[in-house]
Structure formats: structure tokens, C-alpha cells
Amino acid sequence: xxxxxxxxxxxxxxxxxxxxxxxxxxxxxxxxxxxxxxxxxxxxxxxxxxxxxxxxxxxxxxxxxxxxxxxxxxxxxxxxxxxxxxxxxxxxxxxxxxxxxxxxxxxxxxxxxxxxxxxxxxxxxxxxxxxxxxxxxxxxxxxxxxxxxxxxxxxxxxxxxxxxxxxxxxxxxxxxxxxxxxxxxxxxxxxxxxxxxxxxxxxxxxxxxxxxxxxxxxxxxxxxxxxxxxxxxxxxxxxxxxxxxxxxxxxxxxxxxxxxxxxxxxxxxxxxxxxxxxxxxxxxxxxxxxxxxxxxxxxxxxxxxxxxxxxxxxxxxxxxxxxxxxxxxxxxxxxxxxxxxxxxxxxxxxxxxxxxxxxxxxxxxxxxxxxxxxxxxxxxxxx
Amino acid sequence: xxxxxxxxxxxxxxxxxxxxxxxxxxxxxxxxxxxxxxxxxxxxxxxxxxxxxxxxxxxxxxxxxxxxxxxxxxxxxxxxxxxxxxxxxxxxxxxxxxxxxxxxxxxxxxxxxxxxxxxxxxxxxxxxxxxxxxxxxxxxxxxxxxxxxxxxxxxxxxxxxxxxxxxxxxxxxxxxxxxxxxxxxxxxxxxxxxxxxxxxxxxxxxxxxxxxxxxxxxxxxxxxxxxxxxxxxxxxxxxxxxxxxxxxxxxxxxxxxxxxxxxxxxxxxxxxxxxxxxxxxxxxxxxxxxxxxxxxxxxxxxxxxxxxxxxxxxxxxxxxxxxxxxxxxxxxxxxxxxxxxxxxxxxxxxxxxxxxxxxxxxxxxxxxxxxxxxxxxxxxxxxxxxxxxxxxxxxxxxxxxxxxxxxxxxxxxxxxxxxxxxxxxxxxxxxxxxxxxxxxxxxxxxxxxxxxxxxxxx
Numbered sequence: 001x002x003x004x005x006x007x008x009x010x011x012x013x014x015x016x017x018x019x020x021x022x023x024x025x026x027x028x029x030x031x032x033x034x035x036x037x038x039x040x041x042x043x044x045x046x047x048x049x050x051x052x053x054x055x056x057x058x059x060x061x062x063x064x065x066x067x068x069x070x071x072x073x074x075x076x077x078x079x080x081x082x083x084x085x086x087x088x089x090x091x092x093x094x095x096x097x098x099x100x101x102x103x104x105x106x107x108x109x110x111x112x113x114x115x116x117x118x119x120x121x122x123x124x125x126x127x128x129x130x131x132x133x134x135x136x137x138x139x140x141x142x143x144x145x146x147x148x149x150x151x152x153x154x155x156x157x158x159x160x161x162x163x164x165x166x167x168x169x170x171x172x173x174x175x176x177x178x179x180x181x182x183x184x185x186x187x188x189x190x191x192x193x194x195x196x197x198x199x200x201x202x203x204x205x206x207x208x209x210x211x212x213x214x215x216x217x218x219x220x221x222x223x224x225x226x227x228x229x230x231x232x233x234x235x236x237x238x239x240x241x242x243x244x245x246x247x248x249x250x251x252x253x254x255x256x257x258x259x260x261x262x263x264x265x266x267x268x269x270x271x272x273x274x275x276x277x278x279x280x281x282x283x284x285x286x287x288x289x290x291x292x293x294x295x296x297x298x299x300x301x302x303x304x305x306x307x308x309x310x311x312x313x314x315x316x317x318x319x320x321x322x323x324x325x326x327x328x329x330x331x332x333x334x335x336x337x338x339x340x341x342x343x344x345x346x347x348x349x350x351x352x353x354x355x356x357x358x359x360x361x362x363x364x365x366x367x368x369x370x371x372x373x374x375x376x377x378x379x380x381x382x383x
Numbered sequence: 384x385x386x387x388x389x390x391x392x393x394x395x396x397x398x399x400x401x402x403x404x405x406x407x408x409x410x411x412x413x414x415x416x417x418x419x420x421x422x423x424x425x426x427x428x429x430x431x432x433x434x435x436x437x438x439x440x441x442x443x444x445x446x447x448x449x450x451x452x453x454x455x456x457x458x459x460x461x462x463x464x465x466x467x468x469x470x471x472x473x474x475x476x477x478x479x480x481x482x483x484x485x486x487x488x489x490x491x492x493x494x495x496x497x498x499x500x501x502x503x504x505x506x507x508x509x510x511x512x513x514x515x516x517x518x519x520x521x522x523x524x525x526x527x528x529x530x531x532x533x534x535x536x537x538x539x540x541x542x543x544x545x546x547x548x549x550x551x552x553x554x555x556x557x558x559x560x561x562x563x564x565x566x567x568x569x570x571x572x573x574x575x576x577x578x579x580x581x582x583x584x585x586x587x588x589x590x591x592x593x594x595x596x597x598x599x600x601x602x603x604x605x606x607x608x609x610x611x612x613x614x615x616x617x618x619x620x621x622x623x624x625x626x627x628x629x630x631x632x633x634x635x636x637x638x639x640x641x642x643x644x645x646x647x648x649x650x651x652x653x654x655x656x657x658x659x660x661x662x663x664x665x666x667x668x669x670x671x672x673x674x675x676x677x678x679x680x681x682x683x684x685x686x687x688x689x690x691x692x693x694x695x696x697x698x699x700x701x702x703x704x705x706x707x708x709x710x711x712x713x714x715x716x717x718x719x720x721x722x723x724x725x726x727x728x729x730x731x732x733x734x735x736x737x738x739x740x741x742x743x744x745x746x747x748x749x750x751x752x753x754x755x756x757x758x759x760x761x762x763x764x765x766x767x768x769x770x771x772x773x774x775x776x777x778x779x780x781x782x783x784x785x786x787x788x789x790x791x792x793x794x795x796x797x798x799x800x801x802x803x804x805x806x807x808x809x810x811x812x813x814x815x816x817x818x819x820x821x822x823x824x825x826x827x828x829x830x831x832x833x834x835x836x837x838x839x840x841x
Contacts, residue, residue, distance in 0.1 A: 013667075014667055014841055015667060015670065017670065019665065019666065031659075034660075035660060035661050035662070036659045036660050036661075036662075037659045037660075037662040037665035039659075039665050039666070040659075041657045041664075041665070128450075131450055132449065132450050135449055135450040135453065136449065140450070140453075202652075202654070203654055203655055203674055204655060204670075205653070205655060220652055221652075257677060260674065260677065261675075261677045261679060262835070263674070264671055264674035264675040264676075264677075264839075265671070265675065265835055265836065265838075265839040265840060265841070266671055266839050266840030266841025267840055283840055284840070298729070300728070300729050300730075318725070319725035319726050319727070319728050320725060320726045321721075321725055321726070322719075322721035322724075322725070322726060322826070323721070325726050325828070326826065329828070340833055342833075343729045345729075359651050359652060360651045360652070360654070361651040363651075363676070363677065364676070364678070366677060366678070367677070367678045367679060367683045368677055368678070368679035368680075368836075369679065369680065369681055369683070369729065369832075369833070370832070370833025370834075370835055371729075371732060371830050371831070371832065371833060372829075372830070372831040372832070372833045373828060373829070373830060373831075374828070374829040374831070375826070375827065375828060375829070376714075376827035376828060376829040377827065378590070378591055378594050378596060378827060379594055381699075382594065382595060382596070382699060382700045382701065
């Protein structure tokens with residue numbers, strides 16, 4: 001319970017933009033009369049560097065990566081599973097104190113589960129041996145009688161031995177302790193996908209993106225072109241003029257439309273590659289709940305000719321086979337997620353002017369529709 | 384994100400299954416049956432629905448033990464006992480029909496049993512018997528090919544083939560003079576392919592029928608076929624009364640002017656503008672609202688394409704069903720072959736949703752309290768509730784996907800308690816001695832329209 005309250009405090013803000021109230025009580029009343037908000041907008045003005053090779057924006061500043069993670073769960077630590085926790089893990093190695101990082105929690109759980117499986121296999125083998133012996137004597141032990149002796153996931157408790165598994169041995173401690181002193185500075189950076197970076201830079205205006213080569217901030221115009229060029233196949237990269245670069249089916253645009261739409265609805269959008277899908281939607285954030293929806297992003301061309309002339313290889317344009325749909329649905333119902341096919345309609349190239357394509361105004365033309373997939377088992381849904 | 388400590392546990396199948404029940408997504412119908420649960424040896428006893436047995440966790444070292452071999456032998460013997468019995472139906476409960484190939488209908492001359500409460504429809508046919516002088520039309524009960532085939536296969540119907548084409552309308556059926564009895568094989572050969580019935584569609588029909596669902600054609604094959612009542616007009620669209628609409632129309636120019644006056648001007652390069660006067664984007668809900676500008680949802684028109692049409696309507700088994708006035712169906716079904724077709728495209732889906740109503744999201748289901756005690760911490764219950772609120776699934780239509788391979792399964796396996804089949808042998812008339820049911824692995828998917836845009840999280 002205490003943990004939950006702490007979480008609610010740490011991750012209270014859903015976006016990096018925060019509001020600070022004016023302290024003077026009298027001023028608040030007066031402002032209220034004139035319809036003026038008693039809050040001030042605090043913009044963290046984070047900074048990052050565009051990296052075209054990895055198609056990401058790097059946040060190397062510790063303060064900024066903490067802000068972007070805590071307020072809206074943007075990005076991913078390049079040495080961590082999600083939250084940039086590399087430094088915390090390194091400094092913990094020597095001391096074995098403090099809160100476990102999520103990676104360590106997982107490692108511990110896996111060790112416990114392994115032990116549970118061993119225990120269970122042993123108990124089952126013992127029960128089978130007993131039944132076999134009884135059979136040799138001419139008795140048959142019904143399966144129900146052996147059940148209590150076999151541990152189940154609900155009854156099994158980790159023993160002292162397994163509980164200590166996660167703690168490294170003393171030898172390793174010492175070694176790591178020496179290392180820890182050297183690695184006091186953070187080797188990790190936060191990686192933002194291009195869509196996330198553009199959302200922060202353009203929609204929320206709280207991220208300044210620096211040029212990959214020169215130490216100067218990029219303008220939104222430059223970002224718009226650069227992020228789309230980054231998705232071009234390498235051999236086309238620089239040889240094309242701007243009009244060829246800007247196409248409505250650029251993967252950056254499609255992904256951005258998706259991310260922005262669900263972000264604007266208040267969902268936290270994360271990669272779903274672990275579950276065979278494109279994105280996962282979290283309510284409030286990964287620290288609060290498991291992801292609820294597994295989203296497959298399916299681009300739909302308004303004009304089929306555009307698909308043929310496209311220089312990009314865009315996945316999911318061809319409809320799935322039933323086998324593949326069953327596969328991803330199985331995977332996701334196993335982890336209690338609802339599979340959603342999210343269709344993003346790409347406007348026809350002929351309908352868009354160059355002016356529209358060279359600014360975010362083309363976003364108005366994309367349409368998003370969801371189809372929710374569930375397996376229907378007639379034997380179970382009779383009433 | 385990672386799965387929890389909960390493992391598939393071979394020793395508490397019942398609770399695990401209950402949990403999956405909520406998801407409706409387990410696949411235990413793919414498994415085998417435990418034949419030992421069938422009544423031993425006697426073919427006259429009424430069979431009960433067999434339950435699955437339990438698997439040993441892992442094979443014993445050094446091959447099967449004496450106990451395992453004993454168990455296997457017992458199960459195998461039970462299976463053979465179950466199959467060995469002669470299949471028979473009672474002459475008192477069997478119905479009779481005449482199949483007219485040119486009409487693609489089977490005329491039921493003797494209707495017995497509960498099947499006819501939800502199958503068959505009455506048609507007026509001119510009494511065209513050459514000997515009878517009256518050409519007065521008479522009502523008679525007719526079955527669609529799939530209905531007739533299903534009943535023949537079940538052993539509930541004995542079908543004759545009309546020897547003279549176009550014959551009909553006579554009340555007294557005289558088998559000797561007018562036709563030949565049909566075997567099940569012959570029924571399959573003759574009825575599949577008639578009236579748009581394909582083998583895939585028939586398998587879907589038979590599978591759902593066996594489970595007790597009421598399956599009707601979505602598109603009436605003839606004017607006499609009963610048409611279901613229209614869906615009630617969805618509430619969402621009818622809420623705006625005429626008065627409020629007129630008021631809205633009157634106010635809109637004024638409101639537009641006001642918003643022009645108040646709203647900070649936005650350019651596409653700067654979508655989010657904070658303004659302290661009138662609290663523009665000064666809190667999270669309003670920021671999220673401002674950022675919501677993508678057109679979304681299924682009401683946005685789409686350039687449409689030719690459809691894959693809905694073939695069957697489905698009513699749940701316990702729904703109050705009247706044959707003459709069918710209620711609006713619970714599901715619409717499209718039958719496709721999973722090996723040869725991909726999943727429908729968005730355009731096809733949109734076409735199929737047309738005419739189906741938008742139903743409000745389902746009420747969250749309560750979990751069984753007894754079950755909750757057994758499992759420590761029902762981890763997903765809050766999210767599950769939210770999900771069911773969320774998925775505005777409704778115009779439920781189901782795609783039935785068939786892999787091509789057919790498993791051949793002896794028919795005794797397929798008993799459902801609901802579909803009563805009598806095993807008395809006062810007078811045996813088995814239509815064919817080696818009657819087999821074809822059984823295709825059928826998979827159903829429910830495609831529901833999402834409405835995320837109507838349920839913002841913030």
C-alpha cells in the first residue's frame with residue numbers, strides 16, 4: 001500500500017509539462033475573478049541529440065532522462081529494459097541494499113520459478129513411484145489422493161535457499177565493488193524513438209533536439225525533414241530532392257500518427273515487440289498496470305497505386321494470414337492482453353499538396369480505426 | 384509485463400479452466416477425450432459427456448511403467464467399447480422428408496422432435512399432383528439443404544429422394560412409388576452445392592447447431608424464409624432530439640465566433656499554446672483534449688470495396704426464438720477458408736459492419752467469489768473490468784476459419800446433452816452402417832469495432 005502511494009507521488013504527472021500554483025492566496029482569488037488560471041506552466045526544456053543511424057534521439061543528460069521517464073514514461077534506457085536503471089544496478093552490486101530494480105525483480109522471480117519446477121517435478125516423481133509400488137502390490141492409488149503432496153503455484157513458497165539467490169556471492173561483490181568506484185558516472189542514455197521525440201518537441205514543445213553533427217538546435221522544419229529522411233532506404237538517402245522525401249506513407253508519419261493519437265487519449269504507448277505486436281497501451285504507465293491492449297499497426301493506402309510507388313517497405317500492409325492472426329492472438333490472450341488491429345489510413349498522394357506534406361498540417365488527413373479481435377469459442381459462449 | 388509465477392498446473396484443471404473461461408480463449412476442445420469416462424461396454428446405456436483425463440507430468444524413466452501401461456490399456460479398451468456399439472435410432476422418434484433436388488428443399492412429411500422448433504420454414508406450394516384436380520396452394524414444412532443434411536447425419540431424419548422432379552404437395556407420402564431412400568453419403572453429395580451451401584459453410588452450420596446455437600441464413604434464400612426483426616435503433620445516435628438539434632444549429636455560428644474570439648490562434652507548427660486567460664491548456668485534461676485532433680473511429684467515411692458477405696445469422700442457444708418471427712440475431716457469421724484467404728481488409732470489414740447495430744459496451748462480469756479465494760491476488764481483475772467496459776465490441780460478427788484438412792471422427796464422440804438422441808433399438812433403421820461425421824478444426828474470431836476515441840484515459 002505504501003509502495004502504491006509512493007508510486008502515485010513519483011509518477012503523478014502524465015506529461016513533462018507541469019503546473020505550479022501561485023503561492024499568494026489573494027492573487028489567486030483576484031486572478032480567478034478575471035478568469036485567469038492561477039497556475040504557471042513549467043516547461044522542463046529537455047535537450048537531446050538526433051542520431052540518424054539508430055533513428056533515435058539520445059537524452060544524455062541525467063536530469064532530463066529522469067524527467068522524461070517519470071512524467072509520461074517516454075523512451076528507454078539503452079542499457080536497461082525500460083527505465084534507465086543501469087547506474088542504480090551497478091552501484092547496488094557491492095552493497096545489496098535499497099530498492100530492487102525491475103530487472104533484478106525479474107531475475108529473482110525466474111530463479112524462484114525454476115526452483116518451484118524442480119520441487120514439483122520431484123514431488124510428482126515421488127508420487128508416481130509410490131503409485132507404481134502400490135500397483136505392483138495390486139492396489140491402484142487414485143490420482144486425487146496424490147494431489148496434496150504435489151506443490152502448485154498457489155501453495156509453493158520459496159525456501160530460504162531460493163530467497164537468497166538474487167544476492168550475489170561475496171567474491172563477486174568485491175570485484176564489482178572495485179568496478180563500482182570507477183564507474184561512478186552514468187554510461188547510460190535515454191533513447192527516444194523519432195515519434196516520441198517529435199511528440200515532445202512539436203506537440204508539447206518541451207524538447208530541444210540538437211543537430212547530429214553541429215552543436216546547434218534544429219528547427220521544427222529541419223526536424224520534420226530529417227526524421228522522414230532517416231527512414232529512407234540508405235541508397236536513396238541523400239540523392240533525392242525534398243519532394244521525393246516527403247511522402248504520406250513515410251514510416252515516421254504513420255508511427256507518429258499512432259503514437260500521438262493514443263497519447264492524446266491519455267494512454268502510455270510503448271513498443272510491443274515482445275508480444276509480436278507493434279505497440280502496447282498502458283493505462284497511466286508500466287509501473288502501475290500491465291499493458292491492457294496489444295496494438296497491431298496496419299497502414300491502409302487510400303490509393304493502392306501509392307503502395308507500388310513507395311520506396312519504403314512498410315510492414316502489415318498485406319493482410320495477415322489467419323495463422324498469423326491466431327498466433328499473435330494466442331500470445332496476447334496468454335498474457336491477458338486484448339489484441340487490437342489499428343488501421344491508419346494513409347491519404348492518397350494525389351490529394352496532398354507539397355505544402356501540406358512539408359508541415360504537420362497533413363496530419364488532418366490520416367484516419368485511425370480500431371478493430372478488436374477476440375477468439376470466439378462457441379462452446380463457452382452459449383449464454 | 385512478465386508473466387507471473389502462475390504455471391499451467393496439471394492438477395487443478397478445473398480452476399484454471401474457469402479462469403480461461405472468462406477469456407474465452409482456451410483451446411481445450413483441441414485435445415482428446417477420456418474414453419474411460421464413457422459407460423462401460425453396453426451400447427444401450429445413454430452416453431454421458433466424457434471429460435478429459437489428466438496427463439502424467441513427464442514420462443517415467445526407462446519407458447512406461449506397469450501402472451502407466453495398465454491405464455493406457457484401460458482407456459483404449461473403453462474407446463473400442465464405445466465405438467463398437469451399433470448405432471440405431473428409434474422408429475418412433477425419426478422424422479421423414481422428401482428431397483427435391485430442383486427446389487433444393489426437403490419437404491418434411493413427418494416432423495418429430497425438438498429440432499423443428501428452430502429449423503425449417505413453411506412454404507406455400509401449389510398442389511401439383513397430376514391425379515388431384517385441385518391446384519390449391521398448400522402450406523408445408525421445408526428444410527434448407529444444410530438443415531436436411533444435418534438432421535440426416537444426426538439420424539433424426541430419414542430422407543427420400545423424389546423420383547419425379549418438381550413433385551410436391553401431397554399429404555400422404557408413399558415411399559414405394561415415388562422415390563428412393565437416401566444414404567448419408569448420397570445426402571452429402573446431393574445437398575452440398577445447392578442453394579449456396581458449400582462444405583465449409585455446412586461444417587460451420589453443423590458445428591454450431593450441435594452446440595445448440597440457432598443458425599439461420601443471413602440473406603433469405605426465398606421469399607418464404609422468415610426474416611429476423613430489425614435491430615433496435617442504437618441509443619447513441621438517437622439521443623439528440625429535434626429540438627436540441629435545432630438549437631445547436633442556431634447556436635453554431637455564434638459559438639464559432641466565440642471560439643474564434645477566445646481560442647488562441649493555432650498554427651500547424653505550434654499546436655499547443657498555453658494561455659492563462661480562460662485557462663487554455665492549463666491542466667492535463669485540456670492539454671490532452673487539444674492534442675486530440677486526428678480523425679478517428681468508424682464513423683469517418685471510407686472508400687469502400689466489394690464485401691465478403693455475411694452468410695449466417697447466429698442466435699445463442701438460450702435466446703427466445705420463434706421460427707416464424709425470429710428476433711434480431713446475436714451474431715453475424717462469415718465463413719471463409721483459412722488456408723486460402725487472408726484476414727479481411729479494412730474495407731471489407733467496413734462493408735460487413737454496415738447494417739449491424741452499435742451496441743453499448745457489455746456490463747462488467749462479476750467473478751465468482753469461490754474462485755477468487757483459491758487464487759492469491761486476482762492480478763488482472765481491475766484491468767479486465769476496464770477492458771470490458773472499453774471494448775465497444777458489438778456488431779459482433781464472427782469469421783469462421785477452416786483449415787482444409789478434415790478429421791474423420793466416429794459420431795458417438797459428438798454427443799451433447801442438449802441434443803437428445805435416442806439410442807433405443809426397438810426398430811433399427813440405421814441409414815448407413817458406417818456413418819461418419821466429418822469434423823473440421825473450426826476457429827472463430829470475433830471482430831469488434833473499437834471506440835478508443837470515446838473513452839479517453841485522461
